[in-house]
Amino acid sequence: MRRLLLISNSTLHGGVYLDHCKDQIKNFLTGKVKTVLFVPYALQDRDGYADMAKKAFNEMGYELESIHKQESPPEAVRNAEAIFVGGGNTFRLLKTLYDEKVVEEIRKRVLQDGVPYIGSSAGTNVATASINTTNDMPIVNPPTFKALGLVSFNINPHYLDPDPNSKHMGETREARIKQFHEYDDSPPVLGLREGCMLLVEDNKATLHGRTDARLFERNKEPKEFSPGADLSFLLS
Amino acid sequence: MRRLLLISNSTLHGGVYLDHCKDQIKNFLTGKVKTVLFVPYALQDRDGYADMAKKAFNEMGYELESIHKQESPPEAVRNAEAIFVGGGNTFRLLKTLYDEKVVEEIRKRVLQDGVPYIGSSAGTNVATASINTTNDMPIVNPPTFKALGLVSFNINPHYLDPDPNSKHMGETREARIKQFHEYDDSPPVLGLREGCMLLVEDNKATLHGRTDARLFERNKEPKEFSPGADLSFLLS
Numbered sequence: 308m309r310r311l312l313l314i315s316n317s318t319l320h321g322g323v324y325l326d327h328c329k330d331q332i333k334n335f336l337t338g339k340v341k342t343v344l345f346v347p348y349a350l351q352d353r354d355g356y357a358d359m360a361k362k363a364f365n366e367m368g369y370e371l372e373s374i375h376k377q378e379s380p381p382e383a384v385r386n387a388e389a390i391f392v393g394g395g396n397t398f399r400l401l402k403t404l405y406d407e408k409v410v411e412e413i414r415k416r417v418l419q420d421g422v423p424y425i426g427s428s429a430g431t432n433v434a435t436a437s438i439n440t441t442n443d444m445p446i447v448n449p450p451t452f453k454a455l456g457l458v459s460f461n462i463n464p465h466y467l468d469p470d471p472n473s474k475h476m477g478e479t480r481e482a483r484i485k486q487f488h489e490y491d492d493s494p495p496v497l498g499l500r501e502g503c504m505l506l507v508e509d510n511k512a513t514l515h516g517r518t519d520a521r522l523f524e525r526n527k528e529p530k531e532f533s534p535g536a537d538l539s540f541l542l543s
Numbered sequence: 544m545r546r547l548l549l550i551s552n553s554t555l556h557g558g559v560y561l562d563h564c565k566d567q568i569k570n571f572l573t574g575k576v577k578t579v580l581f582v583p584y585a586l587q588d589r590d591g592y593a594d595m596a597k598k599a600f601n602e603m604g605y606e607l608e609s610i611h612k613q614e615s616p617p618e619a620v621r622n623a624e625a626i627f628v629g630g631g632n633t634f635r636l637l638k639t640l641y642d643e644k645v646v647e648e649i650r651k652r653v654l655q656d657g658v659p660y661i662g663s664s665a666g667t668n669v670a671t672a673s674i675n676t677t678n679d680m681p682i683v684n685p686p687t688f689k690a691l692g693l694v695s696f697n698i699n700p701h702y703l704d705p706d707p708n709s710k711h712m713g714e715t716r717e718a719r720i721k722q723f724h725e726y727d728d729s730p731p732v733l734g735l736r737e738g739c740m741l742l743v744e745d746n747k748a749t750l751h752g753r754t755d756a757r758l759f760e761r762n763k764e765p766k767e768f769s770p771g772a773d774l775s776f777l778l779s
Contacts (some may be wrong), residue, residue: 351725369622384595444719446675446726452684473750474556476737477701483680486632489587498660501712518655 310423311507312430315464315499325363344371344387348403349395349429384412394428397441402449451524466498490527512538546659547743549667551735559735578606580623584639585631587663620648630664633677637687702734724761732759748774
């Protein structure tokens with residue numbers, strides 16, 4: 308049974324790291340999980356990042372070990388009770404997942420063994436079909452934009468509505484996603500505003516958190532969904 | 544003699560397409576140029592895009608032909624008197640330049656034959672060393688992020704200062720460029736704010752327009768430059 312908690316962002320403005328989603332994380336990591344395997348590959352300072360994540364998870368009552376301290380990353384994935392992939396730069400994260408040969412391992416563990424997967428921001432991006440709808444700068448080039456494929460659609464984390472007062476002429480987020488949907492066979496894109504998250508349990512998907520999500524589909528008008536909404540149709 | 548006019552953005556807020564840079568374009572395209580070859584590959588609607596560009600260039604006194612209407616794009620480049628590459632999605636633009644086999648052709652024409660090159664936004668991005676510092680969404684995957692290499696540094700068009708009132712937690716533009724500079728041998732990145740442009744004539748580079756540019760270099764503090772500034776040191 309596939310279990311995913313895909314969070315838009317790790318920190319809300321003025322808040323503390325993971326504070327806005329700690330209840331959902333605790334509900335998600337049921338009694339059996341004692342230690343979470345952390346993947347800090349999206350940031351350069353892996354030690355500092357792992358320390359921050361460890362503190363947050365310890366306060367929630369879990370141990371945390373970072374994959375970058377393990378001798379064999381694929382072996383660490385094979386032994387993981389739960390996986391948390393943190394945010395940062397999505398291109399760097401996906402490239403490192405391929406470089407460290409853990410893409411197939413994570414996919415197997417989550418889809419075949421039912422190991423719970425938590426992603427935040429870039430960690431949510433890489434859980435989806437591809438990183439084609441990341442907001443990040445392409446500072447490095449992964450071998451492919453194809454990602455873990457734990458779900459068959461895409462997510463745009465940190466989804467941002469257009470600012471009506473802006474004089475900046477760069478494309479809005481919605482315009483960018485529409486350009487993605489100019490291509491045949493482009494999958495739906497769920498825009499998760501900061502503060503919201505998607506819970507996937509086998510073939511059921513539910514929106515959680517405190518903000519709404521906006522769903523984009525090729526040749527369709529965007530649709531809004533509020534926390535509690537059933538988005539299971541995206542999984543079929 | 545290499546001649547480039549690299550514009551941050553084609554339209555200023557509330558303005559008309561290419562209006563803020565038409566004087567610089569007319570000064571740049573000296574008397575000999577009658578027809579400009581337009582590259583509309585960054586947008587899906589190539590016909591509509593070419594019509595808009597044709598209107599703007601006709602008003603400046605030039606003919607414009609779009610490369611997508613030519614039987615052989617490489618042949619069109621070999622015959623071009625001047626080249627204008629328009630903005631849109633940088634990934635789509637670079638992929639199509641490779642697909643149409645014009646990357647080497649444009650490079651040769653500009654660097655060996657001195658054909659004037661005008662780029663705007665994505666068209667400016669692809670003129671540089673790589674597209675590693677584009678702001679665009681990676682909606683398609685080009686074979687490489689290596690670009691035309693008409694200059695050896697990178698540019699970030701539509702450069703945007705942090706908004707002190709924002710509650711959005713996505714990385715600022717400066718934070719994104721700093722992540723690029725975490726990598727060894729990453730070249731300088733010139734952040735061109737909307738309204739400014741870089742004129743390159745052989746080994747001389749000068750800032751033009753109405754806004755300042757911000758230069759980022761690995762392991763250095765960012766520096767500000769105003770219109771008129773000599774940036775030739777970036778070319779060496």
